[in-house]
Amino acid sequence: MTAVLRDIYFTVFQFVRTFGALQLFFLRLLMYSPGILVKRFGLVVGQVYNAGALSLVIIMICGFFVGGVLGLQGFSNLAKFNAEDSVGAVAALALVKELGPVITALLFAGRAGTALASEIGLMRATDQLSAMEMMAINPIKRVVVPRFLGGVIAMPLLAAIFSAIGLLGAHVVGVLLLGVDVGSFWQQMQQSVELADIQEGIIKSIVFGFAASLLAVWEGYNAIPTAEGVGRATTRTVVITAIVVLIFDFMITAVAL
Amino acid sequence: MNKEDYFSPILFVRPSFCYAMRALADTGHQGRHPPITMTRDAVSDNLIEIHDLDYSFGARKIYKGLNLTIRRGLVTAFMGPSGTGKTTLLRLITRQLVPDRGVILVNGVDIATLSLTELYRMRQRFGMLFQNGALLTDISVFENVAFPLREHTRLTNRLIRHVVLTKLHAVGLRGAADMMPAQLSGGMARRVALARAMVMDPDFLIYDEPFVGLDPISMGVIVRLVRRMNDALGISSIIVSHDVQEISTVADCSYLISDGKVAASGSPDELNKASSELVRQFMHGMADGPVAFHYNAPDYEEQLLGRDVE
Numbered sequence: 317m318t319a320v321l322r323d324i325y326f327t328v329f330q331f332v333r334t335f336g337a338l339q340l341f342f343l344r345l346l347m348y349s350p351g352i353l354v355k356r357f358g359l360v361v362g363q364v365y366n367a368g369a370l371s372l373v374i375i376m377i378c379g380f381f382v383g384g385v386l387g388l389q390g391f392s393n394l395a396k397f398n399a400e401d402s403v404g405a406v407a408a409l410a411l412v413k414e415l416g417p418v419i420t421a422l423l424f425a426g427r428a429g430t431a432l433a434s435e436i437g438l439m440r441a442t443d444q445l446s447a448m449e450m451m452a453i454n455p456i457k458r459v460v461v462p463r464f465l466g467g468v469i470a471m472p473l474l475a476a477i478f479s480a481i482g483l484l485g486a487h488v489v490g491v492l493l494l495g496v497d498v499g500s501f502w503q504q505m506q507q508s509v510e511l512a513d514i515q516e517g518i519i520k521s522i523v524f525g526f527a528a529s530l531l532a533v534w535e536g537y538n539a540i541p542t543a544e545g546v547g548r549a550t551t552r553t554v555v556i557t558a559i560v561v562l563i564f565d566f567m568i569t570a571v572a573l
Numbered sequence: 574m575n576k577e578d579y580f581s582p583i584l585f586v587r588p589s590f591c592y593a594m595r596a597l598a599d600t601g602h603q604g605r606h607p608p609i610t611m612t613r614d615a616v617s618d619n620l621i622e623i624h625d626l627d628y629s630f631g632a633r634k635i636y637k638g639l640n641l642t643i644r645r646g647l648v649t650a651f652m653g654p655s656g657t658g659k660t661t662l663l664r665l666i667t668r669q670l671v672p673d674r675g676v677i678l679v680n681g682v683d684i685a686t687l688s689l690t691e692l693y694r695m696r697q698r699f700g701m702l703f704q705n706g707a708l709l710t711d712i713s714v715f716e717n718v719a720f721p722l723r724e725h726t727r728l729t730n731r732l733i734r735h736v737v738l739t740k741l742h743a744v745g746l747r748g749a750a751d752m753m754p755a756q757l758s759g760g761m762a763r764r765v766a767l768a769r770a771m772v773m774d775p776d777f778l779i780y781d782e783p784f785v786g787l788d789p790i791s792m793g794v795i796v797r798l799v800r801r802m803n804d805a806l807g808i809s810s811i812i813v814s815h816d817v818q819e820i821s822t823v824a825d826c827s828y829l830i831s832d833g834k835v836a837a838s839g840s841p842d843e844l845n846k847a848s849s850e851l852v853r854q855f856m857h858g859m860a861d862g863p864v865a866f867h868y869n870a871p872d873y874e875e876q877l878l879g880r881d882v883e
Contacts, residue, residue: 439709446669447707447766450700451721451773452693458724 341537342530344456345464352461359458363466367428367529368473374427375420379478382419383485386410390486391494400490401500405508407486412509412517416479418565421524423478424471425557429532432463433553436536437546445537460537464529471525472518479517516572523564528557619678620645620777620809621666626675628658628665635661637833639675648803648810650824650841652817652855654864657830659813660704660781666811667699667779668692697725700770701779706762708754708769714741715750718769725773740768745794759786767795771802778802780812784819796823817856821845829855831864 353360390403436459439445445455483505490496532553539549621643628636635658643649651659664670666677668684677684679695687695708717718737722728728736741747744764754762763786770778780799784792800823803810814820820827821841829837829844829852837844837852845856854862870876 442710443703443705443707444709446664447701447703447709449669450667450696450703451724451769452696453721453724454689454693 338530338534341534345461345530345533348457348461349465352457353465356458356462359462360465360469363462364469365466367424367432367463367466368470371424371427371470371474372477374423375474375478376481378419378423379416379481380485380488382415382478383407383411383482383487384489386415386482387486387489387494391490391496400494400496402504402508403490403496404483404486404501404505407490408483408505408509409513411479411482411486413513413520414517414565414569416482417475417517417520417524418561420475420478420521421471421528421561422558424467424474424524425528425532425554425561428467428470429528429553429557430550432467432529432532433536433539434546434550436460436463436533437539437541437549440537440539441541441543441546456537460533464533467529467532468522468525471528472521475517475521475524512572516568519572520565520568523568524561527560527564531557531560618644620680622676622678623666624676624678626665626677627673628661628670629673630661634833636665636672636675639830639834641828641835641838643809643811644826645809646803646807647825648800648812648823650820650827651811651813651830652815652820652827653830653836654855655815658833659830662830663701663779663781663811663813667696667701697773698776699779700773700775700777702763702767702770702781702783704781704785706754706759706766708757708762708766710754712753713750714746714752714754714757714765717754717765718772720769721773736772737768740772741765743771743798744768745791760788760791763787764791764795767798774806776808778808778810780810780814782814783812784814784816792819799823817858831855 386407387403390406391400394400394402394406436445439455439459445459448455448458487498487501491498491501535549535553535556536546539545619642623639623641626636626639627634639662651662653659661670665672666679666684668677668687671685682695684692684695708714709720712720715737718740719733722733722736738747738750741750744767746761746764746768749757749761749765754765757765763783767780767783770780778799783795783799787795796819799810799812802808812820812824824841827838827841827844828835831851837847837849839847844852847853847856851863853859854864860866
């Protein structure tokens with residue numbers, strides 16, 4: 317019994333300590349960010365390309381098919397109530413408020429988050445970060461902050477592209493394949509989607525961008541400097557980001573309602 | 574350029590741009606850091622002093638009351654059996670690690686008391702060659718060597734190109750400037766890392782196993798390069814190596830570290846003639862002696878033939 321209590325104590329202690337260290341790390345990133353944005357903007361642009369542009373293919377393909385599924389599901393269910401013209405509105409609301417930011421964040425964690433974590437982790441394992449420190453170059457400023465900012469900037473843009481391509485997918489399935497009237501499809505969408513819905517989606521994608529990027533660079537920077545350690549850090553990045561994104565999604569939705 | 578030109582003083586005398594850099598630093602125009610000020614201790618004989626150093630890795634004690642002094646202007650070697658903590662000592666000296674107890678003075682300053690800015694300013698005067706080279710893998714050889722210059726100075730691209738090619742030439746890899754680190758052998762990577770370590774013309778160069786993986790020609794060149802650089806630039810060098818023969822030709826002073834303490838110190842000749850069993854075992858590579866070749870293990874026969882063998 318004592319051993320169990322001790323294990324629980326150490327687990328809680330470790331969690332609190334890690335959470336505190338993560339917050340301090342986040343504050344350091346925020347503190348360095350303005351300077352890096354001003355003085356080393358080129359580094360940030362490079363990372364926006366790595367995290368954003370290189371994720372475009374997966375985001376666009378997934379967005380298209382998620383939109384297509386929404387078109388199919390919406391049509392088959394709304395047809396029971398003779399409301400199949402509303403499929404555009406249903407797809408748009410689902411994409412803009414929920415699926416766009418959430419699925420983009422999950423895909424971002426899988427594509428860009430793992431790349432960030434493994435890249436920084438490998439730099440740690442091969443002494444590249446130590447070498448920078450010995451060259452009097454702060455690796456958090458030079459390596460971590462540009463990658464963090466790249467992710468933060470790329471994530472909302474990717475979510476917007478995901479939603480837009482998703483609407484295209486819904487249009488292709490709903491209008492072109494299932495015969496929903498094109499005018500009704502877009503008119504219902506315009507009437508149903510309000511500015512507040514778009515704002516909610518934007519806020520979510522920004523929050524998810526911060527969370528996914530922070531967790532990726534944190535896991536990479538603190539990876540155990542071995543092949544196994546980097547692998548674990550990469551896996552943890554995906555798992556923890558998925559959980560955190562869904563928790564934040566629930567919280568933001570609850571506040572927005 | 575013939576072979577002897579590798580050691581031409583012109584490659585080692587600080588290039589004029591360095592004087593310009595330092596002059597600019599003194600007038601506050603050079604870069605992001607304030608000018609480096611020389612303290613009173615900076616002119617004393619001792620570059621580094623270590624007093625009563627304790628350091629543990631987990632439950633394992635690496636150093637127990639270590640005391641040693643590194644004198645300015647010399648090539649100092651750390652030798653010792655594998656796992657004795659030589660690389661750890663380099664990391665302690667450069668404050669990549671923090672000791673459990675004890676004081677490390679660099680230029681008379683306790684490095685534990687330095688702020689991050691002060692520590693980075695001090696490290697600008699250091700150059701370190703890592704065991705595996707630690708080159709940045711996403712940029713070319715040229716950019717790796719240029720990296721500290723681009724980060725710390727505002728030199729023109731033309732000047733940076735001149736300096737980088739000079740340093741790469743000194744390590745024999747000017748022709749590899751456009752290659753990526755992944756295309757280099759281990760020995761070549763270490764030579765590029767050496768060029769990068771000396772590109773800022775540091776006051777103090779640290780080499781962690783510089784001779785590992787080098788072919789005999791490269792090793793000979795690098796050994797002479799280490800010696801010539803130290804003498805021509807008037808810098809100080811620390812070398813960690815197992816290579817007793819090469820160390821003997823290049824080091825002014827050697828420390829043999831074993832069991833968390835300095836087991837012996839002196840010039841390579843003195844160590845070669847030492848009567849201590851441990852020193853003789855290490856210097857002459859003998860299997861039998863105070864340092865066991867085998868790591869602690871249960872009885873060999875019992876382990877191979879014992880009852881619990883499946």
